[in-house]
Amino acid sequence: xxxxxxxxxxxxxxxxxxAQTASDAASYERAWRDAGRLWERAAERESxxxxxxxxxxxxxxxxxxxxEPQVEGEPSAPxxxxxxx
Numbered sequence: 001x002x003x004x005x006x007x008x009x010x011x012x013x014x015x016x017x018x019a020q021t022a023s024d025a026a027s028y029e030r031a032w033r034d035a036g037r038l039w040e041r042a043a044e045r046e047s048x049x050x051x052x053x054x055x056x057x058x059x060x061x062x063x064x065x066x067x068e069p070q071v072e073g074e075p076s077a078p079x080x081x082x083x084x085x
Contacts, residue, residue, distance in 0.1 A: 008042035032066035
């Protein structure tokens with residue numbers, strides 16, 4: 001058991017990665033909904049208000065993304081940007 005760490009954060013990030021690489025629409029939607037649920041669980045376990053708000057926002061973003069159609073050939077999350085200027 002890891003002390004001081006929220007295990008649901010890593011699980012939610014892994015679910016988002018799985019959603020971004022999903023091969024069909026059903027698995028895409030299911031993975032984003034799973035990510036939303038895991039972000040919500042992370043928020044419930046978090047004691048820091050700033051992180052709790054961030055995790056709640058991530059949960060809402062994941063659920064919103066699940067309702068959108070999958071875009072082929074483009075990154076589906078802003079985090080996938082390389083950050084080069």
